[in-house]
Amino acid sequence: MYLSGSKWNTRKRRRRSNPWRVLGLLLLIGALLYLNSFILPETPPFFVATLVPTRSPASLVLEGESLFQAGKLAQAKLSYLEAIAIDPQNPEYYIELARIQVFTGEYAEAVSNASNAVLLDPNSARANAVLGWALDFQAFADPESASTLEALERVEQAVELDPNSALVRAYYAEVIIDDDLEAYDRAREQAEQAVRLDPNLLEAQRALGYVWERTGNYALAFEAYQNALRINPNLAVLHIAIGNMYFVQQDVQEAIRSYTTATTLAPEDVVPNQLIARAYAQVGEFGKASQFAQAAVDLQPTNPRLHGDLGRMYYKNGEYESAIASLALAIEGSADPAGSQVNFYISSPDVIHAFEIARDLQQKNILTLMCGNVDGNSMTKQLLRKGVQLGWDTRLVPLGPEVEHAIYALHWAARAGITFGGMKGGDFKKILKYSKDKVFAFAMVLGPLNDRIWTTGAGAIDMGFPAIANTDIPVVHPTGVTIYEEVEKELDPKKIVERCIEVRGLKITVSKPPIPVAFGPAFEGERIRKEDMHIEMGGQRTPAFEWLHMVDLDKVEDGKVTIVGTDAEARYKKGGQMPLGVVIEVAGRKMQKDFEPVLERKIHHFINEAQGIWHMGQRDQNWFRVSNAALAEGYVLRHFGDILTTQLKHKFNNIVDKVQVTLYVDEADVKRIHAEAQKAYHERDVRLASMTDESVDTFYSCLLCQSFAPNHVCVVSPERLGLCGAYNWLDAKAAYEIDPNGPNQPVLKGEVLDAVKGRWKGVDEFVYTNSHQSLEYFNAYTIMDAPMTSCGCFECIMAIVPEANGVMVVNRGFTGMTPIGMKFSTLAGTVGGGAQTPGFMGIGRFFLTSNKFLSADGGFKRIVWMTKNLKESFAEEFKKRGVAEGIPDLIDKIADETVAEDSEKLLAFLTEKGHPALTMDPMF
Numbered sequence: 060m061y062l063s064g065s066k067w068n069t070r071k072r073r074r075r076s077n078p079w080r081v082l083g084l085l086l087l088i089g090a091l092l093y094l095n096s097f098i099l100p101e102t103p104p105f106f107v108a109t110l111v112p113t114r115s116p117a118s119l120v121l122e123g124e125s126l127f128q129a130g131k132l133a134q135a136k137l138s139y140l141e142a143i144a145i146d147p148q149n150p151e152y153y154i155e156l157a158r159i160q161v162f163t164g165e166y167a168e169a170v171s172n173a174s175n176a177v178l179l180d181p182n183s184a185r186a187n188a189v190l191g192w193a194l195d196f197q198a199f200a201d202p203e204s205a206s207t208l209e210a211l212e213r214v215e216q217a218v219e220l221d222p223n224s225a226l227v228r229a230y231y232a233e234v235i236i237d238d239d240l241e242a243y244d245r246a247r248e249q250a251e252q253a254v255r256l257d258p259n260l261l262e263a264q265r266a267l268g269y270v271w272e273r274t275g276n277y278a279l280a281f282e283a284y285q286n287a288l289r290i291n292p293n294l295a296v297l298h299i300a301i302g303n304m305y306f307v308q309q310d311v312q313e314a315i316r317s318y319t320t321a322t323t324l325a326p327e328d329v330v331p332n333q334l335i336a337r338a339y340a341q342v343g344e345f346g347k348a349s350q351f352a353q354a355a356v357d358l359q360p361t362n363p364r365l366h367g368d369l370g371r372m373y374y375k376n377g378e379y380e381s382a383i384a385s386l387a388l389a390i391e392g393s394a395d396p397a398g399s400q401v402n403f404y405i406s407s408p409d410v411i412h413a414f415e416i417a418r419d420l421q422q423k424n425i426l427t428l429m430c431g432n433v434d435g436n437s438m439t440k441q442l443l444r445k446g447v448q449l450g451w452d453t454r455l456v457p458l459g460p461e462v463e464h465a466i467y468a469l470h471w472a473a474r475a476g477i478t479f480g481g482m483k484g485g486d487f488k489k490i491l492k493y494s495k496d497k498v499f500a501f502a503m504v505l506g507p508l509n510d511r512i513w514t515t516g517a518g519a520i521d522m523g524f525p526a527i528a529n530t531d532i533p534v535v536h537p538t539g540v541t542i543y544e545e546v547e548k549e550l551d552p553k554k555i556v557e558r559c560i561e562v563r564g565l566k567i568t569v570s571k572p573p574i575p576v577a578f579g580p581a582f583e584g585e586r587i588r589k590e591d592m593h594i595e596m597g598g599q600r601t602p603a604f605e606w607l608h609m610v611d612l613d614k615v616e617d618g619k620v621t622i623v624g625t626d627a628e629a630r631y632k633k634g635g636q637m638p639l640g641v642v643i644e645v646a647g648r649k650m651q652k653d654f655e656p657v658l659e660r661k662i663h664h665f666i667n668e669a670q671g672i673w674h675m676g677q678r679d680q681n682w683f684r685v686s687n688a689a690l691a692e693g694y695v696l697r698h699f700g701d702i703l704t705t706q707l708k709h710k711f712n713n714i715v716d717k718v719q720v721t722l723y724v725d726e727a728d729v730k731r732i733h734a735e736a737q738k739a740y741h742e743r744d745v746r747l748a749s750m751t752d753e754s755v756d757t758f759y760s761c762l763l764c765q766s767f768a769p770n771h772v773c774v775v776s777p778e779r780l781g782l783c784g785a786y787n788w789l790d791a792k793a794a795y796e797i798d799p800n801g802p803n804q805p806v807l808k809g810e811v812l813d814a815v816k817g818r819w820k821g822v823d824e825f826v827y828t829n830s831h832q833s834l835e836y837f838n839a840y841t842i843m844d845a846p847m848t849s850c851g852c853f854e855c856i857m858a859i860v861p862e863a864n865g866v867m868v869v870n871r872g873f874t875g876m877t878p879i880g881m882k883f884s885t886l887a888g889t890v891g892g893g894a895q896t897p898g899f900m901g902i903g904r905f906f907l908t909s910n911k912f913l914s915a916d917g918g919f920k921r922i923v924w925m926t927k928n929l930k931e932s933f934a935e936e937f938k939k940r941g942v943a944e945g946i947p948d949l950i951d952k953i954a955d956e957t958v959a960e961d962s963e964k965l966l967a968f969l970t971e972k973g974h975p976a977l978t979m980d981p982m983f
């Protein structure tokens with residue numbers, strides 16, 4: 060909903076009220092209030108419902124209507140409450156009360172009263188329509204508590220019940236456009252029909268104005284709102300809407316006039332004052348802006364946002380001391396400037412514990428974005444002095460030397476809502492809420508604070524990210540902006556990471572193997588250069604392999620690590636190079652042969668998570684390095700075994716009951732066991748090659764990403780992996796065994812509905828249910844017709860290139876332009892969020908090598924452009940695909956960024972090379 064109040068209802072009653080009667084009634088109200096206050100203090104408060112029906116409900120309703128027409132919403136509400144107290148079985152009273160409660164921003168109460176009306180009369184079109192409309196507002200204000208889908212269902216039912224109701228059509232129009240801005244045509248039709256049905260219905264005119272406003276047709280919106288205003292000139296929300304239309308059309312003076320009228324009609328409402336302040340600020344009159352911002356604060360002195368607005372106006376007006384005081388109150392959430400304890404120049408220890416803090420954050424797998432400095436010294440500099448590797452790979456990312464560089468972190472966080480939450484740019488309320496609920500960020504403020512740091516911190520807090528300082532600052536208890544504390548302190552540097560985790564409400568479980576170096580995913584990206592290396596194994600320098608296989612339970616001594624070889628530890632200590640064969644034997648009642656490669660692939664991650672240890676490759680193409688630093692910490696050979704035994708048990712505890720590891724370091728042993736391992740690798744390859752989508756009757760889901768893309772469903776089949784690349788069919792199957800109630804569930808394919816496009820009845824049913832009815836079906840093998848949804852984690856994005864009759868593929872990490880004029884980041888915003896977008900699709904990289912890749916659209920031959928990185932990574936596989944397609948040099952006909960970054964050059968390249976897509980059937 061707009062702050063402006065455009066999404067507010069105003070309504071003309073069909074039966075016009077008599078102005079003389081209204082005047083008489085108002086005088087009567089005045090007289091009674093006078094009596095109540097000055098003459099008869101024991102008289103019960105006026106307008107409070109009494110259990111004794113002293114008035115007829117009809118007269119109260121008449122009174123409510125009149126008060127509504129006069130713009131006195133609070134009093135009108137009381138009239139209906141009194142009517143309900145007298146006759147609680149009449150649905151009409153609940154309907155009218157709910158409508159007014161929407162106007163007054165009490166959406167939960169409005170939903171509750173509209174629901175009561177529906178309970179009393181389920182076939183009432185008006186009751187259902189008002190319920191839908193209230194749900195629409197509720198969903199806008201708090202997406203967790205209601206959904207526009209629910210709202211839509213209600214108003215659709217209302218339309219079915221009474222298609223000729225202008226009121227119902229008006230509400231329907233609003234809900235449609237709130238549910239889907241793209242559906243503006245349908246929304247406009249409904250609003251226009253509402254106006255045709257009853258041109259004197261205020262809701263109808265207002266709904267039409269709202270639809271025009273949402274679609275950017277401000278002049279038409281203005282006209283419709285003016286029509287509404289002629290029907291009832293006493294509603295503040297309408298004047299606000301008109302003011303907004305003036306404002307967006309740059310007529311600031313007229314906008315201020317409209318907002319001022321709104322303040323006189325609703326003197327208790329902060330919104331008009333806020334808008335006047337904004338309007339004056341727009342034309343640079345910050346002195347006046349701060350006066351109105353102050354008026355808003357006076358109305359709600361405990362609202363920190365209003366203090367924040369006021370602080371900004373003071374700041375712009377050059378009144379820095381007042382700005383600091385207001386912004387401090389905004390941060391502190393305090394209502395009492397005199398009682399404020401904020402000190403802007405607090406002395407404190409510097410960031411000498413940067414190294415320990417960074418290491419702690421890394422071990423807990425927390426991405427750290429660093430900015431700011433204290434007297435020219437910064438955490439970034441301190442870590443560099445300590446020789447700590449910085450960058451995305453080690454999850455310690457410097458943003459810049461100034462505190463304002465925090466904007467990059469906040470911007471990145473805001474993008475999460477757009478990329479993963481399916482929000483549109485400008486949906487600031489939704490994005491703020493998404494940040495608070497789903498982006499688990501916090502600000503750790505090290506060193507003394509100044510006004511710039513406080514102000515930047517306020518920006519972070521506004522997004523729901525608490526700030527935790529290591530200085531003695533005043534704390535701020537929850538006000539609802541963040542989930543728990545807003546500003547907290549922890550003076551002990553050893554405890555500050557824990558405190559941050561606690562304040563943000565994070566749940567982090569760390570299982571550290573018994574090794575002397577730090578351990579965590581953040582160390583996976585570490586590199587060990589030759590000069591920092593103590594010893595290496597494999598990497599074509601020495602024979603090496605790693606092989607995991609299952610054995611019977613009684614053959615495994617859990618946790619045992621055996622080293623086989625002559626003078627193993629002494630050779631290890633000496634350094635240089637040595638052979639290494641790693642044999643892991645696992646046993647478990649639920650363990651299956653199919654899970655062996657799944658577990659074996661984890662060796663790479665587990666070993667790499669140890670600080671100072673590096674691993675690459677798999678099977679007999681592996682390579683280990685141990686750094687001098689790790690050796691100095693006491694890392695010995697058997698620690699490889701300790702990592703593997705503990706982590707395999709910890710991560711796969713449902714299928715792995717026992718693990719033992721044997722390390723072979725003599726060349727003869729390594730070569731002998733390697734021959735055995737090779738046989739096992741070959742058997743697995745044969746089994747995997749025989750697995751097709753047709754050869755199994757069960758696929759697996761992955762719903763992991765629903766935590767941020769609520770309707771997204773990955774369906775993982777033998778020939779199509781999850782779009783993040785992390786889950787293939789075997790992974791998902793193993794994950795289901797590990798956690799039968801987790802996000803990877805078996806999906807029975809059921810009846811084949813379309814073998815070419817890849818559609819099955821069982822899959823459709825699963826997708827429909829698990830996408831919360833937002834997706835009726837999907838096709839696995841086409842990009843053109845109901846492709847799989849994309850959450851935002853995709854390794855690559857495919858998009859149709861219409862001019863070339865083919866598709867392009869761009870991988871994450873490629874920052875250049877693609878021939879369709881969009882970079883990866885722009886495409887990600889378009890495709891992500893769990894939406895099904897024909898012509899666009901997120902995929903895992905390995906899907907490119909699958910026989911089912913776009914098989915319904917012509918297969919691999921449809922690729923006309925892909926990044927050089929992708930071409931090089933899969934050179935061998937792509938050559939094989941070319942041979943399979945009957946065009947051995949197909950890969951050479953595919954353009955990349957070195958030959959084409961726009962469609963013109965792309966077409967010229969494809970024509971010159973004779974790319975097959977140019978002569979294939981049109982894609983659409």
Ligand code: SF4
Pocket residue numbers: 761762763764765772773780781782783784785786850852853
């Ligand atoms: Fe699961 Fe990956 Fe799909 Fe996310 S993208 S739902 S993690 S398979």
